[in-house]
Amino acid sequence: MTTTLDPRVALSPTKLFINNEFVDAADGKVFQTENPANGQILAEVAEGGAEDIDRAVRAARAALDGLWSKFSPSDRAQLMWRLADLIRQHTDELALLESLDNGKPLMMATYVDVPLTAGHIQYNAGWVGKQTGDTLTLGVPYTPDADYLAYTRREPIGVVGQIVPWNYPLVMAALKLGPALATGNCAVLKPAEQTPLSTLRLAELIAEAGFPPGVVNIVPGLGETAGAALAAHPDVDKIAFTGSVEVGKLIVQAAIGNLKKVTLELGGKSPVIIFPDADLDAAVPGAAAAAFFNQGEVCTTGSRLFVHESLFEEVVDGVAAIASNMKIGDGLEPDTEVGPLISLDQLDRVSGYLDASRAEGATFRTGGDRVGDVGYFVQPTVVTDAGPDTRIAREEIFGPVVVASPFSTLEEIAAVANDTRFGLSAGVWTRDVSRAHRMAHLLKVGTVWVNCYQAFDASMPFGGYKESGWGREMGKEALDAYTELKSVCLML
Ligand code: NAP
Ligand code: MG
Numbered sequence: 049m050t051t052t053l054d055p056r057v058a059l060s061p062t063k064l065f066i067n068n069e070f071v072d073a074a075d076g077k078v079f080q081t082e083n084p085a086n087g088q089i090l091a092e093v094a095e096g097g098a099e100d101i102d103r104a105v106r107a108a109r110a111a112l113d114g115l116w117s118k119f120s121p122s123d124r125a126q127l128m129w130r131l132a133d134l135i136r137q138h139t140d141e142l143a144l145l146e147s148l149d150n151g152k153p154l155m156m157a158t159y160v161d162v163p164l165t166a167g168h169i170q171y172n173a174g175w176v177g178k179q180t181g182d183t184l185t186l187g188v189p190y191t192p193d194a195d196y197l198a199y200t201r202r203e204p205i206g207v208v209g210q211i212v213p214w215n216y217p218l219v220m221a222a223l224k225l226g227p228a229l230a231t232g233n234c235a236v237l238k239p240a241e242q243t244p245l246s247t248l249r250l251a252e253l254i255a256e257a258g259f260p261p262g263v264v265n266i267v268p269g270l271g272e273t274a275g276a277a278l279a280a281h282p283d284v285d286k287i288a289f290t291g292s293v294e295v296g297k298l299i300v301q302a303a304i305g306n307l308k309k310v311t312l313e314l315g316g317k318s319p320v321i322i323f324p325d326a327d328l329d330a331a332v333p334g335a336a337a338a339a340f341f342n343q344g345e346v347c348t349t350g351s352r353l354f355v356h357e358s359l360f361e362e363v364v365d366g367v368a369a370i371a372s373n374m375k376i377g378d379g380l381e382p383d384t385e386v387g388p389l390i391s392l393d394q395l396d397r398v399s400g401y402l403d404a405s406r407a408e409g410a411t412f413r414t415g416g417d418r419v420g421d422v423g424y425f426v427q428p429t430v431v432t433d434a435g436p437d438t439r440i441a442r443e444e445i446f447g448p449v450v451v452a453s454p455f456s457t458l459e460e461i462a463a464v465a466n467d468t469r470f471g472l473s474a475g476v477w478t479r480d481v482s483r484a485h486r487m488a489h490l491l492k493v494g495t496v497w498v499n500c501y502q503a504f505d506a507s508m509p510f511g512g513y514k515e516s517g518w519g520r521e522m523g524k525e526a527l528d529a530y531t532e533l534k535s536v537c538l539m540l
Pocket of ligand 1: 296346
């Protein structure tokens, strides 16, 4: 039995979604999800375990071998369009769930998260039936008069497992489900234990849109049980994971059993670089937004700010002034700019970095402390004088914390920016076109934003170099990652 404890989520589903039905966990277990703004329990949610993951994988396999494979591309696309429309029609409800469960400002959930979610489904719907193969001209004439017809075709990988984090629950689900469904796969998705509610409501909309039972299954549960079972399941053909580098490596190990395909979207320690010719009226708020957007709980957070030495104090003062004026509060307050961190664990983690950095002698230009003792709020924080080898300058914090350092030349800053195990994204602020492109080419990252930051679009491939991940999501590359490529060769 699951229970909703907050009346605002009372109508929301809280059970496992398998075969288009909401069901209890096989062992009846439940876990609680809380509102990080006040620590109060929102709902008890069915806690899927290995047996439930197996049930979901079997449902997905049956759908794949059954009705789903008979759907024409246009029927498949139509369902996806309908789902995108339903998401838009339920914007207010989905945004409220997202804000309550994750803590993020309701305005952001309304104007960023939900539109991006619908947009991803819609973008991928537009690709259905448009992936093509090649016709090939064989180069080796095995017999003098032999002629061949050779071509490639794309086929669904099969049953895909998808594991997502808590920072953008709906967007992450859409990033994974969009290309999987467009290419004809069936999915088992595990949301993060901290934020199951919006994804379960999405499940209801998936059924309402008319997807056949088993095509999408949503199994909330814990990472080390449900997540691990999904990653290791011998009848899952691909696993797509977004989360930390540490868990990403566990996913790779778990996938070894049946050598399932793996794509990984992992963390970052992204540099934002401000050159002396930058438009500071845009660059200063841009750097602040890069650092503090979504409480800094974004894999692309611009957590290393590099400013040309001629502007360093001016920019740092500007970013610190913005940080200290940001309205911190409950995500449901209309003027909130910075909500709580996701959990007490995350608060402890971020506070640990701040305490260690303070002890090492770094300078806190603003912030550095928890706010209040109810909820998990941290001040937006600007740190200087943290050496390049300190933990705060090297490790992903996943909180509203930026470390600022000066630089002098382009070559120097390219090397410093690349001196990290991550390679997800970077920001460059300059009005010099050739400098912008030179920098973009030198940075070893998957996305470079010039004179903007965190401009995401369903059409733009996204993913990481180095330990930031394997493969790309978004764009047409995401669809390729959900297909097998088959060569067919006929002797004529
Ligand atoms: P996490 O611990 O890696 O969790 C991510 C997901 O993996 C959650 O659903 C989690 O389930 C699950 N999980 C945990 N242990 C698992 C295991 N042994 N086997 C299978 N699944 C497991 O990361 P997080 O703390 O939620 O999120 C913060 C991290 O994610 C940061 O490092 C951040 O950079 C990264 N991130 C990256 C991106 C990107 O696009 N590159 C986006 C967002 C976040 P439970 O939550 O139930 O434990
Ligand atoms: Mg929650």
